[in-house]
Amino acid sequence: MKVVADFCLIPLGVGNSLTKYVAVVQRILANAAEQKKISYLMHSCGTNIEGEWDEVMGVIKNCHEKMHNEHGAPRVHTTVRIGTRTDKSSSIAEKVASVQAELKKHEG
Amino acid sequence: MKVVADFCLIPLGVGNSLTKYVAVVQRILANAAEQKKISYLMHSCGTNIEGEWDEVMGVIKNCHEKMHNEHGAPRVHTTVRIGTRTDKSSSIAEKVASVQAELKKHEG
Amino acid sequence: MKVVADFCLIPLGVGNSLTKYVAVVQRILANAAEQKKISYLMHSCGTNIEGEWDEVMGVIKNCHEKMHNEHGAPRVHTTVRIGTRTDKSSSIAEKVASVQAELKKHEG
Amino acid sequence: MKVVADFCLIPLGVGNSLTKYVAVVQRILANAAEQKKISYLMHSCGTNIEGEWDEVMGVIKNCHEKMHNEHGAPRVHTTVRIGTRTDKSSSIAEKVASVQAELKKHEG
Numbered sequence: 110m111k112v113v114a115d116f117c118l119i120p121l122g123v124g125n126s127l128t129k130y131v132a133v134v135q136r137i138l139a140n141a142a143e144q145k146k147i148s149y150l151m152h153s154c155g156t157n158i159e160g161e162w163d164e165v166m167g168v169i170k171n172c173h174e175k176m177h178n179e180h181g182a183p184r185v186h187t188t189v190r191i192g193t194r195t196d197k198s199s200s201i202a203e204k205v206a207s208v209q210a211e212l213k214k215h216e217g
Numbered sequence: 218m219k220v221v222a223d224f225c226l227i228p229l230g231v232g233n234s235l236t237k238y239v240a241v242v243q244r245i246l247a248n249a250a251e252q253k254k255i256s257y258l259m260h261s262c263g264t265n266i267e268g269e270w271d272e273v274m275g276v277i278k279n280c281h282e283k284m285h286n287e288h289g290a291p292r293v294h295t296t297v298r299i300g301t302r303t304d305k306s307s308s309i310a311e312k313v314a315s316v317q318a319e320l321k322k323h324e325g
Numbered sequence: 326m327k328v329v330a331d332f333c334l335i336p337l338g339v340g341n342s343l344t345k346y347v348a349v350v351q352r353i354l355a356n357a358a359e360q361k362k363i364s365y366l367m368h369s370c371g372t373n374i375e376g377e378w379d380e381v382m383g384v385i386k387n388c389h390e391k392m393h394n395e396h397g398a399p400r401v402h403t404t405v406r407i408g409t410r411t412d413k414s415s416s417i418a419e420k421v422a423s424v425q426a427e428l429k430k431h432e433g
Numbered sequence: 434m435k436v437v438a439d440f441c442l443i444p445l446g447v448g449n450s451l452t453k454y455v456a457v458v459q460r461i462l463a464n465a466a467e468q469k470k471i472s473y474l475m476h477s478c479g480t481n482i483e484g485e486w487d488e489v490m491g492v493i494k495n496c497h498e499k500m501h502n503e504h505g506a507p508r509v510h511t512t513v514r515i516g517t518r519t520d521k522s523s524s525i526a527e528k529v530a531s532v533q534a535e536l537k538k539h540e541g
Contacts, residue, residue, distance in 0.1 A: 110282060115478030117439075117514055122304070122341025125399045125520060132535040152476045153528040154439030154514050162281075166274045173270075173301050174218060183304040183341045188404045188514060189297045190441055190478050193281050196230070196291035196449060204477040211456040223333075223370030225406055233412060233446025233507045240427040260368045261420040262331030262406050291449045296406060296512045298333055298370050304341060312369040319348040326498060338520070378497075382490045389486075389517050390434060399520035405513045409497050412446070412507035 110162045113201060116189040117155035118172055120182035133180055134172050141168045150201055155188075157201045162193070218270045221309060224297040225263035226280055228290035241288055242280050249276045258309055263296075265309045270301070326378045329417060332405040333371035334388055336398035349396055350388050357384045366417055371404075373417045378409070434486045437525060440513040441479035442496055444506035457504055458496050465492045474525055479512075481525045486517070 120130045131151075138149045138156065147160035147168055158165050169187060176182040199207075228238045246257045246264065255268035255276055266273050277295060284290040307315075336346045354365045354372065363376035363384055374381050385403060392398040415423075444454045455475075462473045462480065471484035471492055482489050493511060500506040523531075 110278070110285075113478065115441075115476075119335065119337065119402055121335065121337065121343070125338025125518075127337070128531045128535050131532045135532060135536055150476065151529060151532065152439075152474065153481050153525040154437065154516070155478075157477050162278050166278075169299075170218070170270050170274075173299075177218075177301065177303045184300065184302040186335055186402075187297075187299040189295075189299065190512060191277075191281075191295040191297065192292065192478070193285065194292040194449075195285045201477040205475060207452045208455045208459060208475065211452050212459055221370065223368075225331075227443065227445065227510055229443065229445065229451070230449025233410075235445070236423045236427050239424045243424060243428055258368065259421060259424065260331070260366065261373050261417040262329065262408070263371075265369050294443055294510075298404060300370070302341075309369040313367060315344045316347045316351060316367065319344050320351055326494070326501075378494050382494075385515075386434070386486050386490075389515075393434075393517065393519045400516065400518040403513075403515040405511075405515065407493075407497075407511040407513065408508065409501065410508040411501045 110193055111159070111198065112162050112165050112191055112193050113157070113159045113199060113204065114165055114189055114191045115155050115157050116169055116187055118169070118176070118185060118187040120176050120180070121184035121186060123182050130176065130180065130182070133175060137168060137172050137175060148201060159201050218301055219268070219306065220270050220273050220299055220301050221265070221267045221307060221312065222273055222297055222299045223263050223265050224277055224295055226277070226284070226293060226295040228284050228288070229292035229294060231290050238284065238288065238290070241283060245276060245280050245283060256309060267309050326409055327375070327414065328378050328381050328407055328409050329373070329375045329415060329420065330381055330405055330407045331371050331373050332385055332403055334385070334392070334401060334403040336392050336396070337400035337402060339396075339398050346392065346396065346398070349391060353384060353388050353391060364417060375417050434517055435483070435522065436486050436489050436515055436517050437481070437483045437523060437528065438489055438513055438515045439479050439481050440493055440511055442493070442500070442509060442511040444500050444504070445508035445510060447504075447506050454500065454504065454506070457499060461492060461496050461499060472525060483525050
């Protein structure tokens, strides 16, 4: 089952500058993407991620584990939006493109 | 890694009465709880769920699969809040109790 | 426009024990409920809140302002699920009751 | 109080193709941005939006109202992540840039 998801991970108890921790997450994502497990795209309030359910959830679990075990975060809070569909496939790139095409149709 | 989470699952393309589908989710949860895999508590905008990471995520995956394969939903959208911590354990029940104790302290 | 929502507010940069801050939010909610602006119900991963859109969002805004101005939180992160409907009214209490009725139907 | 948020709006009871409705939301956002009320950036699982609290929440409220009143959606479900901070300002663009700078530092 393929999933297009979006997640935002926040370590708690590590102060209020989170840039360093966001970079940790991005490196985990880059590594998983190199291994062709997932695709991802960071935005300013989270990260789009797509792939098989177990790969996507495995990456997010990996982020929690690394935050606790290697980066000293006593608590980690993540919010995830998960979308699955059986009617057609839809990648991260296709979803944005189809909205832009719809917007164009009504502009002409 | 233990997780205390909260999720809200919405099937799309099945009309606007979702009670039947919420009941499907609740039966999946009840079944997993009977097998001691997870604990859960439904509220009016989602369901608290706690247990080991893989069990909790496995139940949510199971809900998506059943919605697609047995209940005809072409799309399923779920939002999840996930909390993990290494400083102490905290169950669903303890979290509410600790807030109520804090509120009492300031009332006296 | 009436809204049934669920929110989870997390102050960042204030350490990893959040019970005190959850209690602050609960007192703001109790105060708004006394004034009949909203109804609410805390659970272990957030709080259900219902009322007119502007009242509900006003209470959440008030929580952010108080966290910053009176409780020293440099950052506040909140996630909200918002539901509105025009087909029928549905309160926090009714939503849980309708699922329980559905579950009962299939047990007999 | 300035807010950097991310929201994902889903109309229910209108079938499983949502592209048309996402385009409606994007036009509301474009209109508000032209009036300098907010800035926004669509991604494949939602839209970043920033501005004053009341402007940002007003736009999301406007989306719900238009979905119900002009586009026939009996139910609308939205999830929002809201971030406010008093320690420094941080725009949508700055947040992504600061993570990319952090990633660069560790590459060299």
